[in-house]
Amino acid sequence: MLEIRNVLYQPLLLYEYLNATILRYASEKGKKVKTVGCGHSPSDLACTTDFMISLARYNRVLKVVDLELMLSSGEVIKVSQTENAELLPVVCLSLGSVGVILSITFQCERAFNLHWKQHPDTLENVTRNLDSYVDGCDHFRMIWYPHTDSVVCYTVNRTKQAPDAKPSWFWDVLVGYHLLQIILWIRLVIFQHLLQINLCDHKFSGAEFQSLYPKWKEFCQAREKLDPNGMFLNTNLERVFGMKPSNSYIV
Known part of the structure; x- marks a missing residue:
């Protein structure tokens, strides 16, 4: 079941950098900590009225090595296929509920072309x-328009064919990326980090997820071990994990 509603929230403190001192201070004050990117999420996954860490300035990081995770204690651990390997799938699917990922090593391959098609469907x-x-x-992928039976489907396949047209710096970079970022920045300034989000969210809880995912119990146990005090949870994640809500944002 999907629920569409408006959520209005304002973080108590907003940080644009990250270090262990922030997490220790949050722990002393008994506050939750949520990490956000550009604010594009259509759910209340990142909503909080406690402490928020913005990664907006992290777009200038030029090099990342391994997967480094900062825990609520401020400790930084490495997770890979050879070090803390049992935590790798937990961290990759954690939705920010176990800590803050500081750096990642990606496995890359040579560039290739894609053939993109889209069509309307029901x-x-x-x-x-x-x-x-x-x-x-x-x-x-598909995009569904709420309250309708209409969707747009996108199918993408690798191809050896050359691109039909050269990329447009004006439309693809200036308008498609930078203009959008400027609009989002202006919106944040005008509302002074007071965000109103039109949410389309599921109502599943821990019991439903446990019936859908065979290793759900193991995941929850690992999450609790990494974040025993629930510092990185909010109302959304507390519902997902079947926990009592802490009212970390205002509806």
Whole structure:
């Protein structure tokens, strides 16, 4: 079941950098800590009225090595296939609930071209034939328009064909990225970090997730071990993990 609602929240403190002192201070004050990027999430996953860490200035980081995770204690641990390997899937799927990822090593490959197609469809048809859509291409995604049966499907496949047209710096970079970032920045300044989000969120709780994912219990145990005091949780994640809400933001 999906619920669409407006959420208005304002962090008590907003940091644009990260170090262990912030987490120790939050622990002393009994505050939650949530990390956010550009604020594009259509859910209340990052909402909090406690402490917020913005990663907006991290776009100038030029080099990342390994997966480094800062825990609520301020300790930084490395997680990889050879070091703390059992935590790798936990951290990758944690939705920010176990700590703050400081750096990542990506496995890359040579550049390749993609052939992109999109077409309108109905939600009923896509959900009924979802397996065939997903298996029929290299990459598949869909955008559903709430309160309607309309969706837009995107299928993407690798190709050896040359691109039909050269990328446009004006449309793809200046308008498609920088102008959007400027608009978001202006919005943040005008509202002084007071964000109003139109949410489209599920109502699943821990019991439903446990029935869907065989290793859900192991994941929750690992999460509790990494963040025993729940510093990185908010109302959204507390509901997901089947915990009592702490009212960390205002609805």
